[in-house]
Amino acid sequence: MTRRRILMVAYHFPPHAGSSGIQRTLRFARTLPRYGWDPVILSVAPFAYEQTSDALLADLPADVPIYRPWALDAKRHLSLFGRYPGLFARPDRWRSWWLPGVAAGLAATWRHRPEVIWSTFPIATAHRIGATLAGLTDLPWVADLRDPMAHDGYPQDAKLWTAYQKVERRVFATARAVVTVTPGCAAYYANRYPDAAGRIHVIRNAHAPTDPGPPVARTDNDGGSDGRITLLHSGIVYPWERDPTALLQAIARLLAHDPRLDERLRVIFRAPGDESWLRAKVAAAGVQTVVEVAPPLAYRAALEEMRRASALLLLQADNCNLQIPAKLYEYAYSGRPVLTLSDPAGETWREATRLQLGPCARLDEPVAIAALIKGVLDQALPAPPEVNGEDYENRSAALASLLDRLAAPSRQ
Known part of the structure; x- marks a missing residue:
């Protein structure tokens, strides 16, 4: 199997704690090597996170290169008496990550020679980094939208909405592929950006069902140990x-x-x-x-x-x-x-x-x-049917197939 590398730009990554959004990048990074794609991670220094935990670091193979440039959280690092300039938090509170992220990304690109750049939202600065790196390296860029960006009525703050829209327009103008997690989101953006409709793909979220160990018996549950x-x-x-x-x-x-x-x-x-x-x-x-x-x-x-x-x-x-x-x-x-x-x-x-x-x-x-x-x-609810196929093994196969198609022209 031919080995290729992918540079993955993600704010949510271990040791970050407190959001299930961390799982998408982590599980792709863990599973993509089975399909010939070896990850290089570009994340942030741990002090940028409000909460940290080392619990999931062991889930990543030790040989995965991880770059952690500094980034300041405007709310925690740049506030005075609980207030901070809104400019420092648009398009997100980690705006300062952009320049160190680009510098670290260029170093990672020079050293590891990735064939595709991938970045993931809802931290919009990740897409700013991905777009800049793609422009500087001429590598194909995949923009992963775990959530929609500037859609109807969201964000509520008008200045933040405008900042999101600016990043969003750049995504749909320059990304070689845009990945959403629902068909509805894909259809919404295909309608908004018809010229990009052929570059929009759906790869749903998932779970790694074997992680926690032996499952609890799948039975009807009439309450906890105290009967409630x-x-x-x-x-x-x-x-x-x-x-x-x-x-x-x-x-x-x-x-x-x-x-x-x-x-x-x-x-x-x-x-x-x-x-x-x-x-x-x-x-x-x-x-x-x-x-x-x-x-x-x-x-x-x-x-x-x-x-x-x-x-x-x-x-x-x-x-x-x-x-x-x-x-x-x-x-x-x-x-x-x-x-x-x-x-x-x-x-x-x-x-x-x-x-x-x-x-x-x-x-x-x-x-x-x-x-x-x-x-x-x-009356206690019955256990739902067992779920099959909604895991990152299948999702990674879909992503790897997309990456193969994007990287193929550069090898010709």
């Missing part, structure tokens, strides 16, 4: 994109009808990000006896917690209808039923339905959510 039903949301909760307000209102409705609800039900928000904000929301809803806001766990411990929950909660608002949380695929391989709170017109609802993960309700309808939870309390 445990509903778990594992991962970041966003005020706009994953607003938990209606869910908390639904729990409050159930609690009003059953003051002893806390003896039957426990809802855990594990590693939601801004814990103080969510605790305030929980207190305002008056559901502290039922809802727990919990700190992060190591990756494999978090997976194990998912496998032992009665059911899992997935939140996605209608302003994110073009995307699917990477968490969905971790949930799918947990063997536990999933309560999807989303929008029927969105990709998340459709994917949860396609994989038969469990019942769905609109994220903004407390009455429907309350009925969904009451149904779980009255």
Whole structure:
């Protein structure tokens, strides 16, 4: 097999902790060598991350070259009394990564001779680095859009939206291929940039199902060790994109009808990000006896917690209808039923339905959510069908095929 190299530009990479987005680059880097593509990683120095963990570093082969140029987080490193100039945070808080990233990328290109450059969003500076390196080296560039960039109503801040749009236009004007993670996102961008439609591809997110070890038995779950039903949301909760307000209102409705609800039900928000904000929301809803806001766990411990929950909660608002949380695929391989709170017109609802993960309700309808939870309390949900093929072995094969086509002309 012919060996080729790919330079992968990614902010989310070990030892970063706190986002399931880290898995996409990590799993591609681990699996692509089986298809003849050896990764060279261009990420950031660990001090750029708010949270770090060495737990996943061992998942990467020791011989993978990793470049970690410095980058400052405008919020943490450039703020004065909690405030910082907005210019330092557009298109993202790690704008300073661009120049050191380009310099490190050129050094990596000179030393390792990659045949393709790949960069991944939602940190837009990664695409700025990828675009600059592609222009300087004349290598084909693949822009990976894990989320849409400047779409209708998002980002809400007008200046940030304009900054995103500028990067987005450069992506669709110069990238040799653009990869999205949902068909809806691909169609959206094909309509917006018709000249680039033939360069847009779909490679969904996935999960590495063999990572955590032997699975918990796939059985109906009638509660935790204390007899309570445990509903778990594992991962970041966003005020706009994953607003938990209606869910908390639904729990409050159930609690009003059953003051002893806390003896039957426990809802855990594990590693939601801004814990103080969510605790305030929980207190305002008056559901502290039922809802727990919990700190992060190591990756494999978090997976194990998912496998032992009665059911899992997935939140996605209608302003994110073009995307699917990477968490969905971790949930799918947990063997536990999933309560999807989303929008029927969105990709998340459709994917949860396609994989038969469990019942769905609109994220903004407390009455429907309350009925969904009451149904779980009255009768345990069956385990969903076993998921096959939604893993990074298959996704890496698709990416390698695309890379082969892009690199082939340079070898002629």
